[in-house]
Amino acid sequence: MQDTIFALSSGALPSGVAVIRLSGPSAFEALGSLSSSMPQPRQAALRVLRDPQTQEPLDQALVLTFPGPASFTGEDVVELQCHGGRAVVAAVLKALAELPGMRPAEPGEFTRRAFEKGRLDLTEVEGLADLIAAETEAQRRQAFRQMDGALGRLYEGWRKRLVHMRAMIEADFDFADEEDVPGSVADTVWGEAAVLKGEVADHLNRSRSGERLRDGLLVVLMGAPNAGKSSLLNAIAGREVAIVTEEAGTTRDVIEVHLDLDGYPVTLADTAGLRSGAGRVEQEGIRRATEKGRAADLILWAVEPGGPLPEDEGQGLPEAIRTESVPVWIVSTKADLETLAKRDSSGTMKDFPVSVTKGTGLDDLFKALGRFASDTFGSGEVALATRERHRHYLTDCLAALQDAVSRDHLPAELRAEDLRRAADALGRITGRIDVEDLLDVIFREFCIGK
Numbered sequence: 001m002q003d004t005i006f007a008l009s010s011g012a013l014p015s016g017v018a019v020i021r022l023s024g025p026s027a028f029e030a031l032g033s034l035s036s037s038m039p040q041p042r043q044a045a046l047r048v049l050r051d052p053q054t055q056e057p058l059d060q061a062l063v064l065t066f067p068g069p070a071s072f073t074g075e076d077v078v079e080l081q082c083h084g085g086r087a088v089v090a091a092v093l094k095a096l097a098e099l100p101g102m103r104p105a106e107p108g109e110f111t112r113r114a115f116e117k118g119r120l121d122l123t124e125v126e127g128l129a130d131l132i133a134a135e136t137e138a139q140r141r142q143a144f145r146q147m148d149g150a151l152g153r154l155y156e157g158w159r160k161r162l163v164h165m166r167a168m169i170e171a172d173f174d175f176a177d178e179e180d181v182p183g184s185v186a187d188t189v190w191g192e193a194a195v196l197k198g199e200v201a202d203h204l205n206r207s208r209s210g211e212r213l214r215d216g217l218l219v220v221l222m223g224a225p226n227a228g229k230s231s232l233l234n235a236i237a238g239r240e241v242a243i244v245t246e247e248a249g250t251t252r253d254v255i256e257v258h259l260d261l262d263g264y265p266v267t268l269a270d271t272a273g274l275r276s277g278a279g280r281v282e283q284e285g286i287r288r289a290t291e292k293g294r295a296a297d298l299i300l301w302a303v304e305p306g307g308p309l310p311e312d313e314g315q316g317l318p319e320a321i322r323t324e325s326v327p328v329w330i331v332s333t334k335a336d337l338e339t340l341a342k343r344d345s346s347g348t349m350k351d352f353p354v355s356v357t358k359g360t361g362l363d364d365l366f367k368a369l370g371r372f373a374s375d376t377f378g379s380g381e382v383a384l385a386t387r388e389r390h391r392h393y394l395t396d397c398l399a400a401l402q403d404a405v406s407r408d409h410l411p412a413e414l415r416a417e418d419l420r421r422a423a424d425a426l427g428r429i430t431g432r433i434d435v436e437d438l439l440d441v442i443f444r445e446f447c448i449g450k
């Protein structure tokens with residue numbers, strides 16, 4: 001018989017209310033030991049919670065019961081809504097721990113039980129983790145959709161189509177000798193497989209944007225020393241995050257701030273100014289800056305009046321970044337100092353004049369960044385793959401479909417095996433198939449009590 005687990009499921013103490021959750025076969029019995037009588041299922045009731053040994057009152061709480069299997073975990077679940085004092089919660093948790101069959105929950109264990117009882121598939125579990133971690137509106141929307149099963153339904157729908165295709169091929173073998181089977185069923189199947197292949201490929205192409213939404217867009221500030229990068233970072237962050245001095249070569253480490261731009265998550269990174277002939281520490285800073293720039297979704301090239309442009313050899317964007325073809329915008333800093341001529345000689349880059357001293361131009365830059373983010377993430381209406389894990393198995397699925405469709409010189413049995421591989425890859429994303437090794441990694445993301 002499984003242990004009954006319990007944990008504080010609400011946040012840090014002290015708080016107005018603290019929710020302690022119990023799940024497992026002894027959950028109702030435990031509630032019976034702490035309080036006088038059981039409430040109706042799923043109806044809140046006020047109860048005095050008492051120490052089972054001394055009968056001393058511990059707190060007065062709203063209690064709720066959710067009989068399995070129609071509960072979050074699929075087991076009997078009890079929720080105690082206590083007062084959120086540290087000593088109150090400690091006393092209730094201690095009383096629970098002393099009851100037979102009860103033990104504190106591991107991180108993510110409630111959700112893991114929900115998965116094991118088939119209440120959630122793995123994509124829904126991941127969506128739930130993302131929902132708890134969501135910091136911006138767009139992240140919340142994406143996570144909610146995934147927790148609600150949008151991604152799982154998409155993959156499950158594809159998997160069912162593959163199972164159907166295989167069944168059709170089997171049927172084709174069974175009835176091959178009979179006269180009245182029209183044409184070759186198999187031909188239709190390979191046509192369907194080709195259509196599905198196209199859908200998977202499209203979905204995979206968009207998956208980067210789903211992953212980006214989880215992690216945030218990376219915008220990197222680069223430019224020559226003293227161009228005003230750190231001043232810009234501080235102005236955007238609204239606080240003194242980075243050190244600003246008139247000395248060239250102030251910033252060495254990469255300094256990141258997390259921003260919420262129109263609901264989209266953006267990480268803005270300040271980096272060391274690029275120049276040759278720098279000392280050892282600064283050189284390391286420049287190496288880190290270059291590395292960051294290569295991973296960027298967008299580079300903001302800061303240039304003070306008369307400073308170097310991205311395309312300038314030697315002082316401009318390092319070659320290693322140019323080959324990555326990251327989009328670059330120019331931010332013409334210190335616009336208060338002189339009237340700026342348009343300085344992008346090619347005329348293809350956006351150019352934003354800003355003055356941190358006067359506070360001008362920042363709004364336009366903000367708005368453009370917000371548009372950049374919303375263009376990158378799209379409308380957000382479709383279910384997107386959100387993790388490397390999804391992309392990995394989608395790639396397997398696509399390769400298997402490619403084999404199935406292209407290997408038309410091989411017998412149908414072998415091509416049907418390709419379809420099975422494609423279906424299995426999808427099953428691994430939803431957790432229908434053999435993912436034991438992954439579970440610890442996925443559930444470890446959760447906090448205790450979820």
Ligand SMILES: Nc1nc2c(ncn2[C@@H]2O[C@H](COP(=O)(O)OP(=O)(O)OP(=O)(O)O)[C@@H](O)[C@H]2O)c(=O)[nH]1
Pocket residue numbers: 224225226227228229230231232243244245246247248249250251252271272273274302333334335336337354355356357358
């Ligand atoms: N007049 C004027 N001065 C500015 C403006 N922005 C920055 N500065 C000055 O320019 C100098 C360099 O600014 P930083 O923000 O440290 O420049 P940086 O690009 O981060 O420099 P490094 O970290 O050395 O690469 C400082 O003295 C700032 O006060 C501005 O909008 N107007």
Ligand SMILES: [Mg+2]
Pocket residue numbers: 229230231242243244250251270271273
């Ligand atoms: Mg700096």
